[in-house]
Amino acid sequence: MTVTTQQDTSKSSYYLTTPIYYVNGVPHLGTAYTTVAADALARFNRMDGKDTWFLTGLDEHGQKVAQSAEANGMSPQEWVDGIAPRFKEAWKMLNISNDDFIRTTEERHIKGVQQFCETLYQNGYLYKDTYEGWYCLPDETFFADDQTVLIEGQRVCPDCGRPVEFVCEENWFFKLSAFQEPLLELYEQQPDFVCPQTRRNEVVSFVKGGLKDLSISRTTFNWGIPLPFDPSHVIYVWVDALINYITAIGYGSDDPIMQAEFARRWPAELHFVGKDIIRFHCVIWPAMLMAAGIEPPQKVFAHGFLLTKGEKMSKSRGNVMTPSELVRIFGVDAYRYYFLSDVQFGADGSISIERMLQVYNADLANSWGNLCSRVLNMTQKYFDGVVPDLWPKTIAKLTEEMGNPLAQIVQAEEGLYQRYAKAFGQVDYSGALSSVLELCNRANLYVEESAPWNLAKAAVAEKSEMQAAGLDEANATAPTASDRLAFVIYNSLEAIRVMALLFAPVMPATSAEVWQRLGLGDVLEIDDLAKQVCWGLLPAGNKVDTGEPLFPRLQLDDIE
Numbered sequence: 001m002t003v004t005t006q007q008d009t010s011k012s013s014y015y016l017t018t019p020i021y022y023v024n025g026v027p028h029l030g031t032a033y034t035t036v037a038a039d040a041l042a043r044f045n046r047m048d049g050k051d052t053w054f055l056t057g058l059d060e061h062g063q064k065v066a067q068s069a070e071a072n073g074m075s076p077q078e079w080v081d082g083i084a085p086r087f088k089e090a091w092k093m094l095n096i097s098n099d100d101f102i103r104t105t106e107e108r109h110i111k112g113v114q115q116f117c118e119t120l121y122q123n124g125y126l127y128k129d130t131y132e133g134w135y136c137l138p139d140e141t142f143f144a145d146d147q148t149v150l151i152e153g154q155r156v157c158p159d160c161g162r163p164v165e166f167v168c169e170e171n172w173f174f175k176l177s178a179f180q181e182p183l184l185e186l187y188e189q190q191p192d193f194v195c196p197q198t199r200r201n202e203v204v205s206f207v208k209g210g211l212k213d214l215s216i217s218r219t220t221f222n223w224g225i226p227l228p229f230d231p232s233h234v235i236y237v238w239v240d241a242l243i244n245y246i247t248a249i250g251y252g253s254d255d256p257i258m259q260a261e262f263a264r265r266w267p268a269e270l271h272f273v274g275k276d277i278i279r280f281h282c283v284i285w286p287a288m289l290m291a292a293g294i295e296p297p298q299k300v301f302a303h304g305f306l307l308t309k310g311e312k313m314s315k316s317r318g319n320v321m322t323p324s325e326l327v328r329i330f331g332v333d334a335y336r337y338y339f340l341s342d343v344q345f346g347a348d349g350s351i352s353i354e355r356m357l358q359v360y361n362a363d364l365a366n367s368w369g370n371l372c373s374r375v376l377n378m379t380q381k382y383f384d385g386v387v388p389d390l391w392p393k394t395i396a397k398l399t400e401e402m403g404n405p406l407a408q409i410v411q412a413e414e415g416l417y418q419r420y421a422k423a424f425g426q427v428d429y430s431g432a433l434s435s436v437l438e439l440c441n442r443a444n445l446y447v448e449e450s451a452p453w454n455l456a457k458a459a460v461a462e463k464s465e466m467q468a469a470g471l472d473e474a475n476a477t478a479p480t481a482s483d484r485l486a487f488v489i490y491n492s493l494e495a496i497r498v499m500a501l502l503f504a505p506v507m508p509a510t511s512a513e514v515w516q517r518l519g520l521g522d523v524l525e526i527d528d529l530a531k532q533v534c535w536g537l538l539p540a541g542n543k544v545d546t547g548e549p550l551f552p553r554l555q556l557d558d559i560e
């Protein structure tokens with residue numbers, strides 16, 4: 001099968017998305033996890049000079065949402081209009097930098113979905129038949145008899161374990177079965193299409209097992225988008241939802257500017273999803289796109305679940321901590337840091353407040369926060385808060401005499417930036433963060449080893465000796481103790497500048513704060529990260545500001 005596209009292949013855009021979340025509930029740690037991860041990657045790519053577009057949004061149609069509305073005595077539209085601001089507020093609280101926020105009840109989406117379905121119909125991929133089978137409402141998924149599980153006489157969903165309901169309806173079907181070979185070819189030609197590798201294997205063997213055609217419309221309720229060629233049917237919520245990734249960037253629009261936007265941004269570089277919705281994204285979605293003659297995305301990355309005490313977090317299990325509670329205790333950057341550093345992205349990860357406290361105190365309070373406090377305080381104390389200046393010749397002599405382990409880490413070939421950027425490229429947040437933390441720990445050690453407080457004492461003693469001998473310090477040919485002190489403080493401040501840059505995708509607020517304290521400007525906005533992670537760019541003479549501790553130490557008592 002050939003896929004015809006009119007897309008512009010010369011585009012340089014980096015388009016990434018999160019799932020669009022159901023509005024049957026409010027944001028929780030799970031949905032926040034995917035969104036924060038996508039945000040960190042979007043921020044990294046912007047800082048790295050890519051023309052980034054980051055989309056998130058809401059899945060507002062379907063039976064589940066209609067039921068939540070009914071249970072709350074509202075119309076579906078009133079219900080979704082009430083919940084949408086809660087998501088927007090949550091993402092604002094978590095400092096999410098999405099460029100767009102799509103809601104599937106928006107006109108731009110409805111129009112695009114109808115155009116898409118019309119195209120599938122015209123291309124001969126849709127037909128009408130009777131659907132008889134099971135439906136899992138919480139997952140909005142169809143299951144055949146042999147896919148469900150029978151427990152104590154009750155059929156339950158093989159994925160979430162909740163009861164399924166029997167459905168017998170005349171529906172429109174999508175010829176998914178025609179896409180087995182094209183999908184297998186896609187996985188072959190784009191080996192990174194499904195990441196990580198374990199998920200790829202899962203998807204490939206699922207497709208090899210054969211594909212059944214998919215029911216794509218419902219008639220027993222009407223909270224959805226009508227099929228343009230048979231309006232008594234509303235489009236199956238998953239088909240409706242998946243199309244958001246293209247309607248948000250202009251698919252289906254009559255506006256030439258939006259059409260050009262679509263040509264430039266699509267195919268997406270990355271769809272971030274949780275492992276629960278991988279088949280929709282790695283099987284159904286690319287098949288739908290192929291059927292419509294549109295290129296599939298480049299990559300789908302499916303991460304694992306956050307688990308509390310070994311169980312998937314969910315409201316029905318009653319083990320949910322809320323993002324706002326944790327942000328209130330730890331602050332937004334510590335929240336973002338914990339989830340991205342402590343859970344290996346891709347795998348399931350156990351989270352707990354005790355562990356979060358441990359990571360907070362070790363990495364943020366004692367390491368990063370402490371380094372900033374002590375170095376900024378010493379700059380204040382020994383240099384009146386001004387970044388010290390040294391002659392290049394003196395720097396060369398001091399580097400020879402004292403060494404500069406921090407510059408070495410930053411400047412090494414296959415150095416810090418390369419390791420960090422490679423980790424980001426592999427969506428390995430903990431790898432990227434641990435390379436920055438390594439520099440941070442080394443910098444704390446450097447301060448200990450160099451003992452600026454002793455150098456300061458030596459500088460005072462040396463000065464009075466020189467005065468007594470009638471010598472002028474400025475004429476000294478060999479580096480003096482005050483030169484050594486300036487060298488150590490400058491290096492420590494410079495390492496802090498580099499760390500502020502590299503921590504910024506994950507901890508944007510504190511990095512901006514540190515940037516300001518170093519006298520580098522009110523906003524940290526750069527698009528040439530590789531160039532900035534270079535030794536010696538902190539201007540001498542900058543006025544620094546000590547400020548309050550960035551991450552005050554916390555104890556268990558503080559959070560109970």
Ligand code: ME8
Pocket residue numbers: 018019020021022023029030031033034059241242243244272273274275276277304305306307312313314
């Ligand atoms: O599935 N751990 O929406 P949804 C990690 N509307 N991530 C979790 C999680 C957990 N415990 N719980 C949820 C839908 N997530 C559809 C998507 S896209 C076209 C339509 C995250 O509100 C994870 O990303 O149920 C998961 O895939 C997503 O929330 C499911 O969100």
